[in-house]
Amino acid sequence: MSALTAPPASVILFDSGIGGLSVAREIRAAMPGLDINYVADNRIFPYGLQKESVLIERVCALMPILEARYSPGAIVIACNSASTVVLDALRTQTQVPVIGVVPAIKPAAAQSQRRVIGLLATPGTIQRSYTRRLIDQFANDCTVLLVGSSALVSLAENKLRGIPIDLQEVSNIVAPFCHAETPPDIVVLGCTHFPFLREELMQVLPENTRLIDSGEAIARRTRHILEAQGLEAQGAAFLERVPTLHFFFTEETDSAHELAPALLSLGYQDPQYLQI
Numbered sequence: 001m002s003a004l005t006a007p008p009a010s011v012i013l014f015d016s017g018i019g020g021l022s023v024a025r026e027i028r029a030a031m032p033g034l035d036i037n038y039v040a041d042n043r044i045f046p047y048g049l050q051k052e053s054v055l056i057e058r059v060c061a062l063m064p065i066l067e068a069r070y071s072p073g074a075i076v077i078a079c080n081s082a083s084t085v086v087l088d089a090l091r092t093q094t095q096v097p098v099i100g101v102v103p104a105i106k107p108a109a110a111q112s113q114r115r116v117i118g119l120l121a122t123p124g125t126i127q128r129s130y131t132r133r134l135i136d137q138f139a140n141d142c143t144v145l146l147v148g149s150s151a152l153v154s155l156a157e158n159k160l161r162g163i164p165i166d167l168q169e170v171s172n173i174v175a176p177f178c179h180a181e182t183p184p185d186i187v188v189l190g191c192t193h194f195p196f197l198r199e200e201l202m203q204v205l206p207e208n209t210r211l212i213d214s215g216e217a218i219a220r221r222t223r224h225i226l227e228a229q230g231l232e233a234q235g236a237a238f239l240e241r242v243p244t245l246h247f248f249f250t251e252e253t254d255s256a257h258e259l260a261p262a263l264l265s266l267g268y269q270d271p272q273y274l275q276i
């Protein structure tokens with residue numbers, strides 16, 4: 001395909017709410033001209049409290065419809081709670097590559113000096129056998145402290161809506177890390193909502209705690225996959241083009257529309273209800 005005829009590349013980013021925007025931020029830094037159709041499945045938010053079977057059924061039902069509608073080059077499930085359970089089933093339903101986001105246990109174990117790692121995620125992700133396998137495979141010589149919280153997901157949602165964050169609440173949630181006999185030197189943000197609370201977390205965790213997430217690695221992987229489809233052929237013109245960024249949600253609520261100012265400041269058009 002020549003640079004002139006290649007259609008602009010696009011991806012679908014999918015999460016229960018605004019969390020996947022932390023992944024979108026990294027993807028946009030790597031590929032500024034990429035069109036994004038972001039879908040927040042707020043109808044069954046929060047994903048971290050849903051049964052595994054509900055998530056599999058829901059995501060596998062939605063994604064073929066979204067794929068047919070937006071013809072993406074790739075689909076990014078920008079949600080650890082979903083990725084740790086739906087990927088195998090989902091990949092049998094879709095035509096394009098599906099990229100999942102799972103907790104960054106491997107890099108955390110590679111970098112931890114203290115050999116004590118914290119995993120901060122949703123209750124669902126904390127309980128998954130997928131997460132257990134990641135720990136066994138990559139961090140079996142580390143102590144891994146697990147904290148699951150859905151309240152933190154809601155705090156991140158609130159922050160994007162301009163609602164002030166109660167630091168004491170954040171502090172109470174991460175208290176098991178702070179009060180551990182040996183506190184972790186690295187805390188994995190195993191929920192895509194949590195990078196939006198990086199500043200607040202840094203204020204309440206012991207000094208010098210490092211926070212890591214999967215966003216950059218996912219952006220690299222997405223770029224690699226799109227390049228294999230000819231993105232590179234679009235060259236500099238692609239990097240410089242102004243992308244179209246859509247944000248859709250699946251349940252018409254006031255709180256979905258309250259995101260409009262934050263989305264606008266991030267370059268997205270007004271959030272739209274996606275009847276699906």
Ligand code: DGL
Pocket residue numbers: 015016017019020045046047048049078079080081082122125150153190191192193
């Ligand atoms: N952002 C999601 C995750 O990475 C889901 C949060 C939720 O809806 O519970 O797990």
